[in-house]
Amino acid sequence: MFPLSKTNLLKLFLILSIVLFLFVAQNNFNDYTIRILNNIAIFIILAASYNLINGVTGQFSLEPNGFVAIGAYVTALALLSEDMKWELFQLEDPHPWILALHLDLIPALFFSGLAATIVAVFLATPVFRVRGDYLAIVTLGFGFIIKVIAINNPEFTNGSIGLNEIPTVINLYWTGGLAILTVIFMLNVIYSKYGRAMKAVRDDEDAASAIGINTFKIKTLAFGTSAFFEGVGGGLLAILLTTISPDLFTFFLTFQLLIIIVLGGLGSMTGAVIGSVIVVGGMEWLRFLDGPLFLFGMDFGSHPGLRMVVFSVLLIIIMLFAREGIMGKRELFTLFKRKGKK
């Protein structure tokens, strides 16, 4: 069933070492480090699923913040108890549906993903009528509309105040485990016939359509699949942050994910993993830039936001000089494959 080829051994080794690392981390590391690792794991889920639509299928969409917001709200509302909701909803009384919604963690995450997928499937018709730049701007607009809806329906979402005191019911095993599952799932999608069809759509949509691929169906499939995992990731993010509000899921989130997949290499899942580690880790590491700065004995004062300047310059430099990113379109475990056997 699983021939012990070099590639498979390498895959097995990678997964086992990550599981071992998670085990060591959860038991030995301090809260701060565990929090960063949680963050990295969630960003791996989000980046891998974003990569499916953006890198693998080649549809340059800017929607993840919308789906993450949907997932986060569904999970948060499902996990909060009825008493908590009465206490939290200050602008208007909670809607009876919202009060009736109460689920355990796993169904809550599943329904978060499902909600995002349903929205994605409805959205696919207008969105995939257009290509390229237009697609980008329509999906970008979608994120704004989600925010407007969240602010203007206080009986469902508590408006601009948002929700807080979401119970923390996850640990590193949950986030890390789901991250591993997501990446494995995405890799299996990529190497399935659907994945090949997605790549064909990316490389030449007209040619793909000419050889009998239903491009709309394939794009919708990729969109829905990535929406599902973005919803789940959003749910995990809500639990990790314990507080969510409509202002949290702005275009900035999408921008971070974009840097991650561009840095890792558009179309490479293991690239997305590496990108998540570098970008989320780097964000933490560069935190000193936002505080008071002393360089070469000079006082530069305090400049909140400098980190973001660094990251946007990084994105521009990658695009100008290293468009392939770290991995290109390759995967980590295919690096050692003999050449000519592609």
Next chain:
Amino acid sequence: MDISTFIQQLINGISLGSMYGLIAIGYTMVYGVLRLINFAHGDIMMVGAFSSFFGMSVLGLDIYSSVVFAILISVIVGVLTDKVAYKPLRHAPRISLLITAIGISFFLENLVNVLFGGTPKSFHAPAFFDQTFQIGSAIFTPLVFIVPLVTILLLLLLLTLLYRTKYGIAIRALAFDIKTVSLMGIDVNKIIMYVFIIGSSLAAVGGVFWAINYPILTPYMGVMIGLKAFAAAVLGGIGSVYGAFLGGVILGFTEVIFVAFFPEYGGYKDAIAFVFLILVLLFRPTGIMGINFEKARF
């Protein structure tokens, strides 16, 4: 709603729409030439607004010289953007160009954030703009007349430039076919630079108008305004300069009237632009002016 309130809303809508139009022209021209949604264009407008704020509060300029200062800074930023970020990618896949544009947009927002701080700045326009006068029961500020007038003047100037000068012919030719134009001995990069100069200066004027009208400046103000202006450009028919202005006016007018008729749904005002965008793309992708990508231009 009586007639004078309607006229008041009409004029307010046209004024708001002219500002969208000014910014939309930049989108439409860059798209026409490079086939790129210049994501950074809204932020160039923001740079214009901030430069004029900086000129008035720090350098002590009056409003007119601060407009010139704003145009100058925006043009420098716009041209540099093209030279540094877009020019090396002329032959790269379009997606790379789009990602770079988003990078530039984020860079400008955060640079202004670092330079000026994150707290919103209040823009102090001269007292002239604060006075009001009454016609019937409708109350106007001078700006609602100045904005459309200046916009139409600039539009006429731009159309003269496009249709009556050698540079205008070159710009329109570029929109047809970049390769052939470069074979005709025209410096393509120079012409593209002129397009960025035109777009950025119009955006700067739009930015100053915006700052006088809504005197709260934040580094992220350009995102939403830029997106709406882009929606206006698509509504009018992207690639068409008249279309951009027309789309802007329609969008501004609809927003104002929507809030006037349905005040309880006022929160959804910002979504109108995207509804327009999606409807246009679904039913008439060439927009109102019906620009066919392969044939007519501007």
